Amino acid sequence: MDLSYSPEEQAFREEVRAFLRDELPKDLSDKVRSGAELGKADIEQWHAILNGRGWLAANWPKEYGGAEWNAVQRHIFEEEAAQANAPRIVPFGLSMLAPVLMKFGNQAQKDYYLPRILNGDDWWCQGYSEPGAGSDLASLKTRAVREGDHYIVNGQKTWTTLGQHANMIFCLVRTNPDVKQQEGISFLLIDMDTPGIEVRPIILLDGTPEVNEVFFDNVKVPAENLVGEENKGWTYAKYLLTHERTNIAGVGFSRAGLDALKRIAKVEMSGGRPLIEDPHFAARIAKVEIDLMAMSTTNLRIISQAAAGQAPGVESSMLKVKGTIIRQEINDLTRRAVGPYALPFPSEVLAGNNDPVGPDYAGPTAADYFNNRKLSIFGGSNEIQRGIIAKVKMGG
Numbered sequence: 001m002d003l004s005y006s007p008e009e010q011a012f013r014e015e016v017r018a019f020l021r022d023e024l025p026k027d028l029s030d031k032v033r034s035g036a037e038l039g040k041a042d043i044e045q046w047h048a049i050l051n052g053r054g055w056l057a058a059n060w061p062k063e064y065g066g067a068e069w070n071a072v073q074r075h076i077f078e079e080e081a082a083q084a085n086a087p088r089i090v091p092f093g094l095s096m097l098a099p100v101l102m103k104f105g106n107q108a109q110k111d112y113y114l115p116r117i118l119n120g121d122d123w124w125c126q127g128y129s130e131p132g133a134g135s136d137l138a139s140l141k142t143r144a145v146r147e148g149d150h151y152i153v154n155g156q157k158t159w160t161t162l163g164q165h166a167n168m169i170f171c172l173v174r175t176n177p178d179v180k181q182q183e184g185i186s187f188l189l190i191d192m193d194t195p196g197i198e199v200r201p202i203i204l205l206d207g208t209p210e211v212n213e214v215f216f217d218n219v220k221v222p223a224e225n226l227v228g229e230e231n232k233g234w235t236y237a238k239y240l241l242t243h244e245r246t247n248i249a250g251v252g253f254s255r256a257g258l259d260a261l262k263r264i265a266k267v268e269m270s271g272g273r274p275l276i277e278d279p280h281f282a283a284r285i286a287k288v289e290i291d292l293m294a295m296s297t298t299n300l301r302i303i304s305q306a307a308a309g310q311a312p313g314v315e316s317s318m319l320k321v322k323g324t325i326i327r328q329e330i331n332d333l334t335r336r337a338v339g340p341y342a343l344p345f346p347s348e349v350l351a352g353n354n355d356p357v358g359p360d361y362a363g364p365t366a367a368d369y370f371n372n373r374k375l376s377i378f379g380g381s382n383e384i385q386r387g388i389i390a391k392v393k394m395g396g
């Protein structure tokens, strides 16, 4: 196991840095830095720039127009993009659905959908969770009944991230209610403009409509939109989740967040001295920094194993738990560092409507703190990950 970067990897880092310096539009990085809400057009613009360089689909094979980066290259890009305040790449089409289509889709589906994901013709969202099916996903109830060359879909999905922008949704639906739960699920691709679909926003703690409820009322879906075989959707769903959980540690985001926190703690004053010299505050920063260094090493160890062809196992659960705790702690300390200036109502800040009463960097701190409570819930909650770790490592 080698945790140091090779000369080629260091050269790649320089290439990424130069690209970000030259190609990342300032108005986009300013928005990310200040915590302003990114609209659909902002994200599409960044995707198009990356696609122009051949770097949008980092994990795709070259034959489909991907960059075919290995785990180390993806990690380097993630770190540099976070430091440069680049917008996040929206994963639903690119790193969730696409691997499923490549492995289980038919040729017509690959030929039609994959280029559309790259070109930004389709914006996908993920229709897995339901009001009664989150951690226990296999209990989902949204029903699809085959009628001739169509399925008729009825039910409800929830927590659908950015569903308000999406024109397509990939859904897990129940096609057979009379067998073991996992054996009656299918994977359907649904056009969001089909009659009978209604999208309703859910307002999160930070005041943003980032997630939605999606209702299906007798929605007619062509049978050719089934991926793979009927009732085999659970296999495809699990395959997708392994891709959802890659890069889950968020080391790049934490490092960028920690750097920002230190900058703030150097200028914010407490008891007549910079906050960073306050022993209690400094100790909390030091603790989270040590945790981050330890997690970065674990992350590199796992990346190094992945580069050597070993699939990450329970380690990705460890990274999920630790990574989200660290990001939430950094958010908490940043919010505390700015004190009452974190108070403006986050949605006002995000909409750019408030008159800042404190320093610019204080604006997004409460919004980030509230928004990132989600990190320990989605992608498999931290409690579920702890259960997996206990079961695998301790036989619990």
Ligand SMILES: Cc1cc2nc3c(=O)[nH]c(=O)nc-3n(C[C@H](O)[C@H](O)[C@H](O)COP(=O)(O)OP(=O)(O)OC[C@H]3O[C@@H](n4cnc5c(N)ncnc54)[C@H](O)[C@@H]3O)c2cc1C
Binding pocket: 125, 126, 127, 128, 129, 131, 132, 133, 134, 135, 136, 158, 159, 160, 161, 162, 211, 374, 377, 378, 379, 380, 381, 382, 383, 384, 387
């Ligand atoms: C901001 C956000 C965005 C999301 N985006 C999407 C999306 O785009 N598409 C999508 O399909 N889903 C999405 N989700 C849903 C997400 O995957 C679920 O919220 C998650 O799986 C947890 O399910 P749940 O909310 O139903 O909670 P529940 O499963 O009801 O869990 C409630 C609590 O009980 C705990 N718990 C449950 N079972 C166990 C157990 N066996 N052992 C120990 N503790 C347990 C959980 O950890 C949690 O704390 C999103 C969620 C959030 C918060």
